[in-house]
Amino acid sequence: MTTQSENPDMEARLRDIREGIDHGRFPAYVFNDQEIFDLEQEKLFGQAWTFLAHESEIPKPGDYVTRYIGNNNLIVARDEHGEIHANLNMCRHRGNMMCKSEMGNASHFRCSYHGWVYKNSGELIGVPYLAEGYEGKLKRKDWGLVKARIDTYEGLVFGTFNEDASSLEDYLGGFQFYLDLYLKQGPNGSEVHGPPDHWITETDWKIAAENFAGDGYHTPVAHQFGFNLGYFPSSGATHSQGWAASIPGKGHGIGLGHTPGFTPFAGFPDALTAEIKKSLTPDQVEVFSNTRTAVGTVFPNLSFLMQPFSLIPGETGVRFVTMRLYHPIGPGKCEMYSWCLVPKDASDEYKEAAYQAYTLTFAQAGTFEQDDLENWARLTRMAKSSAAKGIEFPYLMGMETERDEDFRGPGHVVKPYVNDSNFRNLWGRWADYLLGEA
Structure with missing residues (x-):
């Protein structure tokens, strides 16, 4: 594969994209392009921190899950x-x-080919015919499994193969303030409820990451029935x-939707709210x-959504959290992982109610999930068309909006919630990685 540094034409295209982002323009073709996909594997997923698992998925010694950093499959395990x-x-x-x-x-773990055996921590401990075959030339300590760097935040496990990457704390850069809404649901935090749903979809990962970085613009259109039937405690007008x-x-x-008169933390039991x-x-x-x-994305491909949902139209209902990962497996194609996060100290009754709300809305067969997937798949298909090579999309909302200085959270914060500022920031970081300047 020719890398970006060996391809002056690609570097020129990326610099044009980077300049365009600052002016509110972004090309359509990058949402389904083989060269872009290959470069993302090398320059983005090969360098950035990537979400691997939640600690509650592997609570006991010996527990493991297999996950990905780009096209690399990993064993994420808890040792003795x-x-x-x-x-x-x-x-x-x-x-x-x-x-x-x-x-x-x-x-x-024992290899099914030649029988090498590794501890779940990665050390090589067993080699068949070690004395007879290797004549003392193979030292087991030199041939353990290849380790990724890992770090955690409030139960989230991230990994990277980039030894020179900054710390996870620096990488998150203050976004922890917003992540705490999803993760600090009580004194003992949150946990996953049930195994993740995961499925293959003809959707480019970037489309999903952008949508969950705060795209409130699509909600009254794509999910209009939710307003009409009273499943949301808001309306298209608000x-x-x-x-x-x-x-x-x-x-x-992150997008933080607000409804005037909405009861603070509505959808949580009163005792849990306290x-x-x-x-x-x-x-x-x-x-x-x-x-x-609250709908947000941790760059590049981990997203969260929290909102109340009611099975009885017009009532507040129950507040649920979905955590989602978009694992790219090809240009215009990704494997989606979707978890339900619940407060660790909540009652079983509340956890089941939250899981039901999640399942009906944003699990694999959720009603709102199907709305999104249909649009995302068609967008991905159109991005592959020959005409799309010369088309740009407008990211012009909020270009001149100043920061809301009364807001008590970190970062560049603007209102209204329907705004493109988050997306310009997302794509700017994406372009910086692909240019090798992140």
Whole structure:
């Protein structure tokens, strides 16, 4: 593969894209293009921090899941001492896949080809015919599984193969303030409820990442029936109210929808609301008390959504959280992972109610999920057309909007919630990575 640094034409195109972003323009073809996909694998997913798992998915020693950093499959496992490791799922002898299950519990992994055995922490401990075949020339300590760097935030496990990457704290860059709404749901935080849904879709990962970075513009159109039937505690007339918040230069963004007169933290049981407020700072309590819907993306491809949903139209209903990952597997194609996050200390009754709301709305067969997937798939298909090579999209909303200085959260924060500022920040960071300037 010719890299960007070896392809002056590609570098020139990327610099044109980068300049266009600052002027509110972004090309259509990048949402379904082989060269862009290949470059993303090398320059973006090969360098950035990528979400791997939630700690609650592997609660006991020996628990593991298999996940991805770009096109690299990893075993994310908790060892006998409780420490989490992320190792490339490839035997160091001839490269066979070590673990063929998506989740389970194992203290060791044995290659089905030649029988090399590794601890779940990655150390090589067993080599058949070691004395007879290798004559003392192979030292097991030198041939463990390839390790990724990992770090965590409030239960989220991230990984990278970039040894020179900045810390996860620096990478998140203050977006932790907003992540806490999803993750600090009480003194013991959040946990996943059930295994993730995951499926293949003819959708470019970037479309989904942008949508969940705060695209409130599509909601009254694509999900109009939700308003008409009273499933949302807002209306098309009030839906644009709220804030768009992004961390400049980091790519992360969140949309915070606000409905006048909306009861703070509505959809949580009163006792749980009191515990959540204790887990947050005064500034967070003020911001999130004004938040009806919170939909955000951690750059590049991890997203969250929190909102109340009612099975009885017109009532507040139950507040749920979905956590989502868009794993790219080809140009215009991705594998979607979707989890339901619930407060760890909540009652089983509330957890089941939240899971039901999640399942009906944004799980694999959720009603709102189907609305989005139909639009995303068609957008992806059109981006591949020959005419799309010369087409740009407008990202012009909020170009001149100043920061809301009364808002008590970090980053570039503007109102209304319907705004393109988050997306310009997202694509600017994307372009910086592809140019090797992140």
